Amino acid sequence: MILARGLRKSFGDFEAVRGIDVEVPRGMAFGFLGPNGAGKSSTMRMICCVSPVSGGELRILGLDPAVDGPQIRSRIGVCPQEDTLDTELNVAENLYVYGRYFGLPRGVVRERIAELLDFVQLTDKASAKVEDLSGGMKRRLTIARSLINSPEILILDEPTTGLDPQARHVIWDRLFRLKQQGVTLVLTTHYMDEAEQLTDRLVVMDHGRIVAEGSPLELISTYSSREVAELRFGIGEHEGVAAMVEDLADRIEVLPDRLLMYGEDGERILESVHARDLKPAATLVRRSSLEDVFLRLTGRTLVD
Template identity: 70%
Template sequence: MAEALVIARGLVKRFGQFAAVDGIDVEVRHGEAFGFLGPNGAGKSSTMRMIGCVSPRSGGELRVLGMDPDRDGPRVRARLGVVPQQDNLDAELTVRQNLHVYGRYFGLPKAHVRAKATELLAFAQLTERADDEVEALSGGMKRRLTIARSLINDPELLLLDEPTTGLDPQARHLLWDRLFRLKHSGVTLIITTHYMDEAEQLCDRLVVMDRGRIAAEGSPAELIGRYSTKEVVELRFPPGTDTDAMEPRLDGLADRVEALPDRVLLYAADGEAVLGAVHIRGVNPISSLVRRSTLEDVFLRLTGRTLVD
């Protein structure tokens, strides 16, 4: 087993009587991309802040890079890269100046910072915008600059909190490519996200968090195999249809049947065979779809479909 860079045992974070993180066990290995997947308020960001040594734990054990964050915070932070949820770039400085100033916070020599900044501008595809002020950049460019800035100290461990929130599809895919390259260069990634496709694309392993606890852990493929089926059949019906009344007519066709207000989902190994059987039983949706199971199916089964504030 690869060396673990982060080890948490019974980790707890409380705010008054509220347990944002309620006794979780986590192990992040060297060289992997590890994800925290969960709805808003699940405890993902609170966990990341403890790992990043900016929020003390309320209980349990935590080791990051072999050190105790509460006691060795400055030493740990010197070896971390952090990409926060919200970009906190200096809008009045140029793209290049943002990298230079941040590099000096780590006490790095000026010549090293200049050379590293040039390398990171190329990595983030921002070389042509190096002398532009940050205010003029698009959202995707700002996000790439934030990631480039987090790499100025050659971190062993990179923490990314909701890295692609608010970005358009093209910007998201470009960012995924940059993160994929980082992982293959040996940087260990810890990513929080509530985007299922992002977790499937980026993460070697992940945990699904809900209400401060870990509901499941494994690779994306393992979780889909454990909590869902190979395929899902979606049957859509006209508005006002009593989809609950459909369930008895579909009984026995699939491993699991789920009735939603506008459609019925049938989870099965062979979706086309199930769809054929649906029509034989005289159930006629206005549209149907056979698709593969995804992490979203796992996520909703584990955390539910009810919105929690």
């Protein structure tokens, strides 16, 4: 569905994307993860055929964006990070106008509106004004709008940013159902749990390059330990404590508010720390996650 070889994007002398290779098969949920400025948005804009390729090769649905842009855009759906809904129109009208942009017949658009409102659980809000919707409802409407043309690829930029946990899970469920229907999903997200839940495969980008690729479990297995012990001490104490316990873990990360100690047995790490008469204000043992992979690969959390 998507094939990139040596893909590059430059803005003057600045190279935002520095020769990446990406392959997305049909029906896969594929993620682009990385810190701000990593090159994710530039890559997504090239895939959406709204930003020209500076170098390398890019094929979407087997077509060349440089010459087949309109044809590609007619077969993909895009859910932007911001909800760009028309507040002057009601819910159903937002979908109707968008469907007509694609040249769909009026009758087809009306059928699609009914199907999509049912799919995103907004049937009872069909005549409601957009400004009266909750944040989660607006997000579901934006996703419904991106599906009006029955796209083969759905591109989602931060699909659940700013939503409460309940709204996020509702959207996760809708996206999972789309994948079951054979829609190829391509997404960026700042939420590590979202990437673990939704993506079959993902790439980690940093400074315009791909620094790791694999399934969430493969990346965690490759770049982190089985468990992590989190220890919180007083402000400014973590650097000093790290030097005292560095031999107790496979790896240590020092964050401003806590100390992360990586190993196969988090409880044993905590016992060893207490045995040295160190008394953290709070402790937690958890399994490794994609956020730990980020710390290992980029040296910072995704939201920095």
